[in-house]
Amino acid sequence: MAQQSSGLTPAGAGAASDAGPGAADIVSALPVALLLIDPEDRIARANTACEHLMNMSERAMIGQRLDSILAPPAGYADRRPELGFAAFDADIRLARGNTIKIDFVESLMAEHDGWRIVTLHHAPGGRRPGYGIDRSAGARAAVGAAAMLAHEIKNPLSGIRGAAQLVAAGADDADAMTSLITSEVDRIAALIDRMEDFTDTSPLDLRRANIYPLLAHVRRVAEAGFARDIPIDEQFDPSLPDVLIDRDAFQQVLLNLLKNASEAVAGIEDGRITIATAYRHGMSVSAGAGSPRRPLPLEIAILDNGPGAPEDIVDHLFEPFVSGRPEGKGLGLPLVEKLARDMGGMVQYSREAHGGTPMSVFRLFLPRATG
Numbered sequence: 001m002a003q004q005s006s007g008l009t010p011a012g013a014g015a016a017s018d019a020g021p022g023a024a025d026i027v028s029a030l031p032v033a034l035l036l037i038d039p040e041d042r043i044a045r046a047n048t049a050c051e052h053l054m055n056m057s058e059r060a061m062i063g064q065r066l067d068s069i070l071a072p073p074a075g076y077a078d079r080r081p082e083l084g085f086a087a088f089d090a091d092i093r094l095a096r097g098n099t100i101k102i103d104f105v106e107s108l109m110a111e112h113d114g115w116r117i118v119t120l121h122h123a124p125g126g127r128r129p130g131y132g133i134d135r136s137a138g139a140r141a142a143v144g145a146a147a148m149l150a151h152e153i154k155n156p157l158s159g160i161r162g163a164a165q166l167v168a169a170g171a172d173d174a175d176a177m178t179s180l181i182t183s184e185v186d187r188i189a190a191l192i193d194r195m196e197d198f199t200d201t202s203p204l205d206l207r208r209a210n211i212y213p214l215l216a217h218v219r220r221v222a223e224a225g226f227a228r229d230i231p232i233d234e235q236f237d238p239s240l241p242d243v244l245i246d247r248d249a250f251q252q253v254l255l256n257l258l259k260n261a262s263e264a265v266a267g268i269e270d271g272r273i274t275i276a277t278a279y280r281h282g283m284s285v286s287a288g289a290g291s292p293r294r295p296l297p298l299e300i301a302i303l304d305n306g307p308g309a310p311e312d313i314v315d316h317l318f319e320p321f322v323s324g325r326p327e328g329k330g331l332g333l334p335l336v337e338k339l340a341r342d343m344g345g346m347v348q349y350s351r352e353a354h355g356g357t358p359m360s361v362f363r364l365f366l367p368r369a370t371g
Contacts, residue, residue, distance in 0.1 A: 032119050037106075039114025041065055051285065053120060055096055055348050059282035066118065069095045073104050084108055084116075092120075097351035098314045160185065204246035204342050208369035211243050211250070211300065212236070215275060218254040227262040227273065235276040242369040243298050249339040253347075256332045257302040257362050264306030264360060274303040274359075283365055285346060296345055296365035303359045308351045317349050340364055 027034060027045065033053040036045035042065055046058040054061070054069060061069055071094075073087035085106040093099045103121040163177040219232055258273065265271030277300050284293040309317055318337040340347040345366040352361050 032121055035061075035066065035118040035120070037066055037116045037118060043069070044115075050120065053100070053102075054094060055350075057282055057284055059284075076104075076106075079106075096348070098349070099311065100315060204249050204339075206244050206246055206343060208242045209245050209247060209250075211240065211245070211277070211298075214247060214251055215254065215277075215300070218251055218258065219275065221255060222258045222262070226259050230262050230265060231272050232258075233272060233274040235274060237277050237279055240277055240279055240298060243366050244369040245343050245366060246339075249343055253336050253339050253364060254300070254302070256336045257364070260332055260362070261302050261304035261306070261360070264304045264308075268306060270305070272305055274301075276301040276303065280365070285365075294344070295367065297368055298366045300364045300366070302362045302364075303354065305357055305359055308358065308360045309349065314349070314351075318347070336362075336364075340366075343367075 021029075027036075027047050030047055031049055033050035034045075034047045035043055035050055038044045042063055043061045046054075046061045050061075051058055056069065066072065070092050073090040073092065075087065076085055079085040085104075087104045089101055090104050091099055092102055092104065103119075105119045105121075107117050107119075109115040109117060160181050163180045167174050167177050167181075215236075219234075223232065258275075261273045265273065277298075280297050280299050283297050283299070284295045318333050337347050343366060345364060347365070348363045350361050350363070352359055
């Protein structure tokens with residue numbers, strides 16, 4: 001069936017003329033996530049802000065029905081199409097598994113019958129300037145840092161003080177008390193060292209590398225330690241090209257993700273971890289509105305059949321000091337996100353069904369080595 005033109009320059013069109021930016025440039029630079037829906041209820045265009053919000057490339061969205069990438073708000077199916085639709089502070093579940101709170105507004109294009117524009121305005125945690133009491137990510141991190149440091153440092157300091165008092169009183173086991181003091185001081189120093197990882201802004205040593213020897217090494221380390229009793233499967237694409245990475249940072253990212261997966265399946269009958277690789281031809285991201293797109297086609301995924309992240313922290317997994325485990329410090333995944341970003345890549349989390357089994361999936365996307 002022939003479709004009426006939307007009047008917007010199609011995705012992938014050439015540069016605007018000297019007269020100024022064209023419609024495609026304006027749509028791409030909008031700070032609000034925008035989807036263009038055709039008369040057959042399929043996505044015809046998605047701007048950069050929408051790609052960031054959905055964690056999905058425009059190419060992957062084009063041609064899909066709206067309800068295949070997100071669950072529309074309550075009442076959307078019963079709307080009167082000729083009047084448009086709006087839902088504010090709506091909890092929307094995405095196809096990738098997480099839920100976000102957004103303002104969802106659908107508007108008609110008067111001169112183009114059947115075409116609509118959907119805008120998705122995302123305020124993290126549902127926070128609006130001047131309203132509500134939800135904390136920003138920065139405030140949550142500060143509160144989490146204070147709570148974690150108070151807990152992690154207060155306990156060893158108490159032990160150090162008690163041991164020092166016993167030594168001063170001439171305790172018979174002074175050597176044991178001295179050893180306790182040393183070990184507790186080392187534990188505090190190790191904690192501070194981990195926090196200092198986030199302050200390192202020096203550029204990484206990015207070089208061309210074959211990831212498979214590195215993945216084999218990481219797997220051996222995991223199986224010799226924290227994942228000793230957990231089966232680790234491999235689903236590899238053997239034809240992957242070389243990647244541009246810092247070898248140490250790459251291995252640290254994979255070890256952190258494998259350790260996270262091993263903790264997720266601990267105590268679960270038939271707990272399993274899978275390392276998978278793939279080449280995603282259409283995967284690309286933009287560093288920001290108006291910035292050129294950067295292809296990130298190499299995917300390394302860590303899957304586990306654990307219970308998944310608690311629903312209330314899914315949107316904050318990569319923020320410091322956010323953890324789903326009582327004993328967790330919330331530093332592993334934020335460090336993964338930082339190192340992935342420093343290598344020019346990105347990391348995502350989703351909850352998906354694989355072979356009928358719900359799985360937690362962490363995907364690391366990285367650039368291909370060129371030249």
